[in-house]
Amino acid sequence: MAVALRYAARSDIGLGRYKNNQDSGYAGPHLLAVCDGMGGHAAGDVASSIALAQLATLDADSYSGDDLARLAERIRAANRALSERVHAEPELAGMGTTTTALVLHGQRLALAHIGDSRCYLLRGGEITRLTHDHTFVQRLVDEGKITEDEAERHPQRSVITRVLTGDSEDDADLSVREARIGDRYLVCSDGLTAVVRDATLAEVLDEHDDPATAAQALVDLALRGGGADNITCVVAHVVDASSGQASSVPEVVGSAAVRGTVQPTDASTPAAKAAALDRQVTDDEADDVPAVAEPPSRARRAFRVVAALVVLVVLCAGGYAAYSWSQQQYYVGASGDQVAIFRGLPQDIGPLRMSHVYEKQDLALSDLPEYTSEQVRGAITVDDLAAARTKVAELRTQACPTDTATTPPTTTPSSTPTTPPAATPSATASSATASAGPSASPTPSPSATPGSGADCGSAG
Incomplete structure (x- = not known):
């Protein structure tokens, strides 16, 4: 039985300090994707929109070859596009983006993931996280140093260890699974999962039969929880392709929609494709026709000069105000x-x-x-x-901590016997550590600052 997707995408800038949305989301007949840009002043919104533009070409109704290999190739293309953009605009150096993408081909779903955006599957009322966070705290969890509950409250939970930055070594995790009718998928940025627990995600996905309602409910939950980060949710239900429930028009949200790097169009039918081709031909023909401008009158020229001066004054005043604020x-x-x-x-x-x-x-x-x-x-x-x-x-x-050399106390000759100086706390601690032997090691504590132990040693 052929399967299809019924989907929706929603995004919100959040309640934090962000002035723009650095997330980019996409929901289409064959592609579900979320890219969460990073870099702050180094244009995370640019990074996410560049990556999504490369992935959007996967939303095709037919193609040949290995779907997983094709997805991997698009991830590499996105990484190359980031590298080329930074090379052209060095001021963007340091930008990067997470990428989590699902591609439907036949009855298979190919999944690519790098960073801390996530993909969930709700099947039979049970939710499963299909991705593994590439973060500092997740590594601590994997090593058994902290628990999942402690990771949610850890002060360094937002430190990411792997994203797409344009570096040749930026590789995504790849996997394939079977698409079953009734499955419900969620692809989201960490702006949602940092606030809403997995159990609550499962309840919302199970409760709402409309993907658009579910996606909006998830965004609203994150906002009510004080969501300080950008929040992006893509929800999709696997349906029978012949049921008439499948979606056909792609939805683009976040930075990619604002910047126009990915334009949602209904190209799922032959008529739509023919109309798109006709528009392209018409535009090409229009480009070939030389434009003939009417000679402007003297009054019109004077009006344009005055208008230009007014615009210049406004821009200068606004620029000064903006600089003073900065x-x-x-x-x-x-x-x-x-x-x-x-x-x-x-x-x-x-x-x-x-x-x-x-x-x-x-x-x-x-x-x-x-x-x-x-x-x-x-x-x-x-x-x-x-x-x-x-x-x-x-x-x-x-x-x-840096070791400070201690100067031994100076002994002054005296006829009066002196009491030996008491051992300092640092010396006592050193002696205790030495006596403990190499087998003694401090028990990891969630309150300890990450990096103040082994990381300090390696930095030296």
């Missing part, structure tokens, strides 16, 4: 090899510098755990100067 913003970043508080915005506009060092901190990047150091290099935006200083204080608590 100089009231602060962020924590890197100044050379030191942590510093910057005043202004992390991104520059052409040759115009939008920030400068406000306070240089006595804290070296090399003293921080590797993942924290990378966050600082990428700029940590805050609400105000007080919040910036608070963030620096938090960074100090994560700094790797």
